[in-house]
Amino acid sequence: MPQWNVYHPEGVFKTAEEKKALVQDVNNYYHVYGKLPAFYVVVNFLPMPAGTMFRGYDDVADLDKPFVRLSISHMAAHRSDGMGAERFRRGIDGAIKKSIVEKGYYYEYSVVEEPREMWKIDGIMPPLYGSETFTKWNKENKVSDYTEGNPETQTNA
Template sequence: MTGFHTRFGKLPAFYVGTVFQEIDADSLHVGGEPTAAAVRIMADHMAVHTEDAETRKRSREILARILAPHTTDRGLYCEFHIDETPRELWMLDGLAPPPLTSEAHRLWGRENRPVPY
């Protein structure tokens, strides 16, 4: 996921955070039945948003391809969703994100961390 966002999204690597939360086998139910062979993924997009239906579809398909070797290709049931948080509602280390085309954004990428601008 980090590689995708840094290569294609041109985002700093530190914009991508991943949390793995293991749960008990009987704690995830699909169709009302417990399953130990399922993965639930929640992706929060905050830096860049998709505006049109075709871009949203491509984003969904790319995420499915990235996940497949780790999930469906291994026989696991996989479901995911993508939330998009408005840029005005998030901060990193107490700093609002700079505009995507700004020198400050490029500085964040070079430093790989939020820095005052």
């Protein structure tokens, strides 16, 4: 699951349309290009009132243009090695281009790759990427129980 926490000044991403535009671009990257089920992608918009977010010594509310901080957490797939990381950064850059970069905002992002063994959706450990169950979840865009390949249903003999 990629989870994006988008920290932004109150005047940015005010409308549902602005939020949906970024969500669409993020989902296009993960679902269309990355082939992850759309329901894996979570985007949280976290407006930061004046006096609650600082960049260096400066309250971001006092900057000459908005500052957006993206904190991205990954569990479904890891990309931190070499060319995978570079492609991944390009993907993020593309996803934020229209909603952040082209608007001239200051921005920063970081990605944390969490162990997939510590991840559940609706009480179920997600299937491995590319597995039959993964393909089913992707097609149906929902969680369903499974036993084949599920680490929680395996017994140690």
